[in-house]
Amino acid sequence: MKFSVMISEGPYTHQASDTAYNFTKAALESGHEIFRVFFYHDGVNNGTRLATPPQDDRNVVNRWSELAAAHDLDLVLCVAAAQRRGIADADEAKRNGKDADNIAPGFRISGLGQLIEAGIQSDRLVTFGD
Amino acid sequence: MSNIKKFLYVNRKAPYGTIYALESLEVVLIGAAFEQDVALAFLDDGVYQLAKGQDTTDVGMKNFSPTYKALGDYDVNKIYVEQESLDARGLTLDDLLPLTYEDEDDDWAEKDSIKVVSAAELAEIMDQSDVILSF
Amino acid sequence: MSQLHTVNKSPLDRNALESAIKHASKGNAVLMIEDGVYGAMKGTQKSGVVSDAMGDISFYVLGPDLKARGIDEGRIIDGIKVVDYSGFVALVAEHEATQSWL
Numbered sequence: 405m406k407f408s409v410m411i412s413e414g415p416y417t418h419q420a421s422d423t424a425y426n427f428t429k430a431a432l433e434s435g436h437e438i439f440r441v442f443f444y445h446d447g448v449n450n451g452t453r454l455a456t457p458p459q460d461d462r463n464v465v466n467r468w469s470e471l472a473a474a475h476d477l478d479l480v481l482c483v484a485a486a487q488r489r490g491i492a493d494a495d496e497a498k499r500n501g502k503d504a505d506n507i508a509p510g511f512r513i514s515g516l517g518q519l520i521e522a523g524i525q526s527d528r529l530v531t532f533g534d
Numbered sequence: 535m536s537n538i539k540k541f542l543y544v545n546r547k548a549p550y551g552t553i554y555a556l557e558s559l560e561v562v563l564i565g566a567a568f569e570q571d572v573a574l575a576f577l578d579d580g581v582y583q584l585a586k587g588q589d590t591t592d593v594g595m596k597n598f599s600p601t602y603k604a605l606g607d608y609d610v611n612k613i614y615v616e617q618e619s620l621d622a623r624g625l626t627l628d629d630l631l632p633l634t635y636e637d638e639d640d641d642w643a644e645k646d647s648i649k650v651v652s653a654a655e656l657a658e659i660m661d662q663s664d665v666i667l668s669f
Numbered sequence: 670m671s672q673l674h675t676v677n678k679s680p681l682d683r684n685a686l687e688s689a690i691k692h693a694s695k696g697n698a699v700l701m702i703e704d705g706v707y708g709a710m711k712g713t714q715k716s717g718v719v720s721d722a723m724g725d726i727s728f729y730v731l732g733p734d735l736k737a738r739g740i741d742e743g744r745i746i747d748g749i750k751v752v753d754y755s756g757f758v759a760l761v762a763e764h765e766a767t768q769s770w771l
Contacts, residue, residue, distance in 0.1 A: 405762055412669070412771070419677070419703045426733070430754035436762070445557055445669075484560060516564040523665040524539055524568065528761050530675075531668050531769040544768065546688070578688055653691055661672055661694040666768040 406439045407431050408522035412533030414449030415464035416457070421450050424532040425467060432475055440478045440522040441468075443511075445533070448486040451479070453508035465508050472510035479511045480518045540571045542663035545580035549599070550590070555583045556598050558669035563601075566608035573612035573663070574605075575656060577619045584615065584630040584648070599631065606635030611647040618653045673764035674699045677771070679707035680715035685770040687715075690722045698727040700752070700760055706734045709745040716746055723748050731757060 409428055413420040428438055443450055455465045472479050481491055487500065493513050497505035507513065523529050543562055549555040565572060576584055583602075590597040605613070613633055620626060633647040651659070660666065674693050680686040686708045689699055699722075701708050708719060709730040719728060728749040735742065735751065742751055752760065761767050 407758075407761070410667070423677075423703055426754045427757055431758045431761075434755055434758050434762075436758065444561075445553060485557065516561050517568070519561065519667075520541075520565045520568045520570070523541060523667070524537065524570065528767060529665055529667075530761055530767045531771070533668065533677075533769060533771040546685075546771070577692075578684060657692040657694050660692055660768060661697070664766055666766055668769045668771050 405527040406437050406525065408439045408526040408529045409441045410519065410522075410529065410531040410533075411441065411443050411447040411450060412445045412531060414446040415455065417446070418534055420532040420534065421447070421464050421468075422462070424530075425464070425471070427530065427532070428477075429471065438475065438477055439526045440480055440518065442519045442522055443479070443481045444485050444516075444519065446485075446489065447533075448481040448489050448491045451481045451486070451491050451508050451511040452506050454506050455508075469508050469510035477510070481507070481511055481513045482519070483513050483515050486513050538569070538571055539664040540573070540662060541565065542660060542666045543572070543574045544660075544666060544668045545574065545576045545583055546578040547669065548579040548582040549588070550593065550595060554669040555580075556596075558667070559598065559601055561667065561669075562605070562610060563608060566610055572610050573614060573659065574610065575614045575616070575659065577616035577653075577656060579619075579623075581615055581619045581623060581625060581630075584633070585625070586629060586631050602631055602633055605633060606647055609635075611635035611645070612649070613647045614649055614651050614656055614659060616653055616656050617650050620650070671764050672697045673760050673767045675767060675769045676701050676705040676708060677703040677769070679704045680718060681707070681713065687718055689768075689770040690718060690726065693722075693726050695725045698729060698760060698764060700729040700731065700757065701734075701749075702731040702757070703734055706730050706738060706740060709735070709749050710740060711744055711746050719746050719749070729756070729760060
């Protein structure tokens with residue numbers, strides 16, 4: 405089946421991103437296809453490459469990047485939510501007059517339409533939040 | 535290939551204390567362009583989002599309640615509000631924003647978008663939905 | 670249409686579990702995850718909320734979240750099935766839609 409996942413909270417503060425990651429991995433292992441992983445609200449904070457969490461615990465951002473690379477996943481950060489919270493790619497940074505970008509590898513920034521499309525095109529959509 | 539799915543946006547949180555009310559409304563507005571079968575559900579503390587008379591001047595946050603009034607223009611006119619949630623909070627339909635839409639199949643007659651439903655009716659609406667977005 | 674409802678908060682913290690059960694149609698399933706697994710424990714003030722609904726709704730709890738919180742499976746309400754992440758995936762696949770009670 406085609407699954408999509410929505411993540412509504414940032415890394416570490418809530419378990420949402422962890423549960424979503426474990427779920428996504430299990431879905432892939434079960435042979436399902438992941439259509440899209442969409443990050444909304446504080447979930448966009450999962451996409452910053454500037455995170456330096458303690459070495460003795462999981463690296464939430466990196467493991468999403470790694471999973472995306474291994475399985476060609478589409479990780480999308482909502483542009484409106486990202487703008488509010490200061491997550492930007494090079495284009496966004498330029499467009500909004502910022503002196504830096506911070507998006508992590510494997511993630512891309514796009515509109516809420518991508519979430520709706522995921523709902524339409526997928527067989528199942530699961531939300532992980534607070 | 536167009537497949538029309540029943541989308542249900544579930545709102546259970548009060549406005550302003552968290553961003554979920556505002557950002558879920560943003561999804562609804564963008565989603566309206568996709569011509570799906572859209573309905574909104576307000577239950578538990580979510581019913582507070584539709585309260586009349588919101589004035590955010592002194593908290594310094596944007597008052598986004600007028601945006602609910604625009605939903606009718608976006609063809610979003612199935613707005614379910616749960617009776618039990620209103621009752622538990624001492625609210626009635628009169629405390630809520632008068633949300634309306636113009637029915638193109640009825641000579642553009644102005645009609646109420648809000649339908650107050652029981653928990654049992656809402657459960658049935660949820661059970662019939664294809665895609666449920668919770669905020 | 671059989672649906673899956675996920676609950677991720679403890680019933681003594683939020684009303685999500687009670688609200689999910691109240692809005693779950695007969696034949697639906699409820700899966701407790703993250704802090705929601707506390708709702709699976711026997712002998713709490715809210716245990717009745719689950720056991721009373723047991724006939725109409727199938728209850729599941731995510732094993733890894735029980736373990737993380739030091740909850741022995743022996744302490745969970747009879748009739749709740751423990752699943753792992755692949756079981757979670759299977760539940761999502763089996764049910765027409767999944768609603769998360771946040």
